[in-house]
Amino acid sequence: MTADRRVGRGVLEGAKRVVVKIGSALLTNDGRGLDESAIGGWVDQMAELHRRGVEVVLVSSGSIAEGMVRLGWQTRPTAVHELQAAAAVGQSGLSQCYETHFARHHLRSAQVLLTHDDLSNRKRYLNARSALRTLVQLGVIPVINENDTVVTDEIRFGDNDTLGALVANLLEADALLILTDQEGLFDADPRHDPAARLIGEGQADDPLLDAVAGGGGALGRGGMATKLRAARLAARSGAVTAIASGRQPSVLTRLLEGESLGTLLHPDHAPLAARKRWLAGQLQVRGTLTLDAGAVNVLRSQGSSLLPVGVKRVQGTFRRGDMVVCVDEQGTRVAKGLINYSSVDAMQIVGQPSQRIAEILGYMEAPELIHRDNLVVI
Numbered sequence: 001m002t003a004d005r006r007v008g009r010g011v012l013e014g015a016k017r018v019v020v021k022i023g024s025a026l027l028t029n030d031g032r033g034l035d036e037s038a039i040g041g042w043v044d045q046m047a048e049l050h051r052r053g054v055e056v057v058l059v060s061s062g063s064i065a066e067g068m069v070r071l072g073w074q075t076r077p078t079a080v081h082e083l084q085a086a087a088a089v090g091q092s093g094l095s096q097c098y099e100t101h102f103a104r105h106h107l108r109s110a111q112v113l114l115t116h117d118d119l120s121n122r123k124r125y126l127n128a129r130s131a132l133r134t135l136v137q138l139g140v141i142p143v144i145n146e147n148d149t150v151v152t153d154e155i156r157f158g159d160n161d162t163l164g165a166l167v168a169n170l171l172e173a174d175a176l177l178i179l180t181d182q183e184g185l186f187d188a189d190p191r192h193d194p195a196a197r198l199i200g201e202g203q204a205d206d207p208l209l210d211a212v213a214g215g216g217g218a219l220g221r222g223g224m225a226t227k228l229r230a231a232r233l234a235a236r237s238g239a240v241t242a243i244a245s246g247r248q249p250s251v252l253t254r255l256l257e258g259e260s261l262g263t264l265l266h267p268d269h270a271p272l273a274a275r276k277r278w279l280a281g282q283l284q285v286r287g288t289l290t291l292d293a294g295a296v297n298v299l300r301s302q303g304s305s306l307l308p309v310g311v312k313r314v315q316g317t318f319r320r321g322d323m324v325v326c327v328d329e330q331g332t333r334v335a336k337g338l339i340n341y342s343s344v345d346a347m348q349i350v351g352q353p354s355q356r357i358a359e360i361l362g363y364m365e366a367p368e369l370i371h372r373d374n375l376v377v378i
């Protein structure tokens, strides 16, 4: 964590494209329906940023919470079909609310509902990217949410922090601004520990932060744990992440003026190429490969392909082309990538030199288990 906050904060002053994420805990005023006047205030700030030439993309939660209020439900349902119904009812209110407020500034907004599949299927990912880029070029503010009505638990992002980060990656935004109900990331959950202190600045990948970022409240989903993960994903395309209270007056404009508000998490490595970012953003992993120390070393230091000879164990059931995660012998995640062999075939060739693949399987798809172009070190 750096001492001189002005230096670090300067990065936000130069931001030209930002993704703003507004969470359920904040939007719904702790369960009392959409907080229209607060939403009006954030829209005013986004309109001001737009006027200053900053491209703004919004990821907004609130459909389920608003749907619950409209349906008269006191507690968040757990059944998927009820969540889907609440989202369908609430999303139209959410969209209408933004539309009305942006219209006060003569700005158009566009509702964009995305699912996990839209970002994991490469073709749909590229489609989503060009549609969003076009909206931004047209001066429209995209208002994005997860398409909760059609997703099931297995394929949902669940929290919009992750969605916000993937959108930041997709659009190569300079910053991800996460507005929530706390002043930022504290060294303990302030809801439970009144002595918790705000962390002003840090590196997104700092492993010490894992221990402090806890889960969320009743309405929000992920808490700080998913905000930290989002900051790490956003860092892959070079974006800085700010986590700040949406209740601070003029929070968005002040952040972009470089003021010390909330927590700023910096990327600490060079941005990944677009394809590697897409790989890094994949959340559904079908299997695990345990690598020996030599393979871990060449993956990390040389960015090599993964050969069967460096793999000690295969777990899970997967097909050729599925995403698998690679771990070292202590279980620490090293990389993930798209595998060239099914789990049945991979189990037979691991530990073997590539020249033996054809002899063992009767065919050889490729000499490597995962080609370096399809592999990202994490």
Ligand SMILES: Nc1ncnc2c1ncn2[C@@H]1O[C@H](COP(=O)(O)OP(=O)(O)O)[C@@H](O)[C@H]1O
Pocket: 022, 023, 024, 025, 026, 061, 179, 180, 181, 182, 184, 185, 186, 187, 188, 189, 190, 191, 212, 213, 214, 215, 216, 217, 218, 219, 220, 221, 222, 223, 224, 225
């Ligand atoms: N270290 C921490 N610092 C701040 N808040 C934390 C921390 N750990 C857990 N939290 C919780 O995270 C919550 C915010 O996340 P969440 O409820 O998911 O909100 P949102 O809907 O805005 O995403 C806070 O209300 C707080 O209780």
Ligand SMILES: N[C@@H](CCC(=O)OP(=O)(O)O)C(=O)O
Pocket: 022, 023, 024, 025, 060, 061, 062, 063, 064, 065, 087, 145, 146, 148, 158, 159, 160, 161, 216, 219, 220, 221, 222, 223
């Ligand atoms: N897509 C959901 C948002 C899920 C959610 O609450 O996320 P978050 O605000 O990140 O805790 C909705 O609109 O209700």
